[in-house]
Structure formats: structure tokens, C-alpha cells
Amino acid sequence: DSGVTQTPKHLITATGQRVTLRCSPRSGDLSVYWYQQSLDQGLQFLIHYYNGEERAKGNILERFSAQQFPDLHSELNLSSLELGDSALYFCASSAEDRGLTGELFFGEGSRLTVL
């Protein structure tokens, strides 16, 4: 158990819909990262928050947005869903801000299926 909690574990929805994925980082970690993993791609970095502030953006679509709340949990909002958005969405946390010198702790992931 990494200490990172993600909900829901599985989600099935239809094209055009909107979903929210939730992540609670490890106790004491201020950084939250979101990654997307689909069958034909590796882990793709989406976005990084540190203590409520956006730190870096990766390959995140405009239809997607995220935020980190004062209690440090984070939400990833996916809207106007398309079939290609079906993937495993991982949240990871770390204690660090600017760079990484240690491990990222990953949650179990949220498997999104868009029909």
C-alpha cells in the first residue's frame, strides 16, 4: 500500500459525458502528479500540483482540468469524453516540489472506460 488513494477504481461512461477522478496523496506529501496510461502508450504525464499550485503541464488536453485543494487532495476532471480517453489514470505523490530525487508513490489507478 503506497498510501495514495484514488477513487473510483473503475468507471464506465458514455462519450460526451464528464467524470471526476479523485486522489488523496500520502500523508505529508505536497506534490500530486497525474498520469494517463493507455494500451498503446506508456505513462503520459498530464499535470503536477504542489501545495495547491500548478507546477507543470504535460500532454493534458484542453477538455481535461485538475486542481489541488487546501487539504491537498486533487481532482482530475475529464469532459466531453471520447473513446480514446479510455485509459488507466494514475495519481502519484511525492514530498518534493521542483524536482525529483526520490520515488513517486503511485495510487492503484482509476480505470476509465468510455463506450
Added chain:
Amino acid sequence: GQNIDQPTEMTATEGAIVQINCTYQTSGFNGLFWYQQHAGEAPTFLSYNVLDGLEEKGRFSSFLSRSKGYSYLLLKELQMKDSASYLCAAVFDRGSTLGRLYFGRGTQLTVWP
């Protein structure tokens, strides 16, 4: 991203040794991670290299050559439970707000009895 390349698949037998290679672009590089991921599960940390050389941790070792943009993960005394995807990941632009971890597509290792 960042041209992180690793083989797609490898197979080996129980008790053997296997080496999984990873190459990456050297510009802005500042650290190399290896993660293990079983199917449908979260990646788990195996090793971190920032300086040249070999880091040994039990049956697993990881090597880094910064000048060559090359790393490998060495797994000894393979066990069936080692069947998993092994992800090479590199940190670029550390020390700036752009510091982030880029993953390769993973090497699916199958260990046969």
C-alpha cells in the same frame, strides 16, 4: 517523450539473469528511475540513479552512464513473480519548475519455469 527507448518485450527462464536496457536523450537529464508494474496495478519504485555507476539492491541492480544516455536494470535469480512490465523513467530539467518524470513505454518481461 524525451526519446526514452527500451525494448518492448523480453523473456527469460527462472533462475536466469536478464538485463533490460534503456536509452534517453542527454540534454537536460538529471536522474533515472526504474519502476516495476504488474498488469493492472500501480507502478512500484525499484531504483534511482543520478551518478554514473552501478546501484545494487538485492537481486536487482541498476546502472547509469550519463555521457552515453544509457541505463540498464539487471535482474538476477529470476522468479516467476518477476514477470511484469519494467518502466524506465528519466527526470529532465530538475531544479526548475519544469522538473518532471518521463516514462518509457515499458519492457514486458515474461519469466518461464
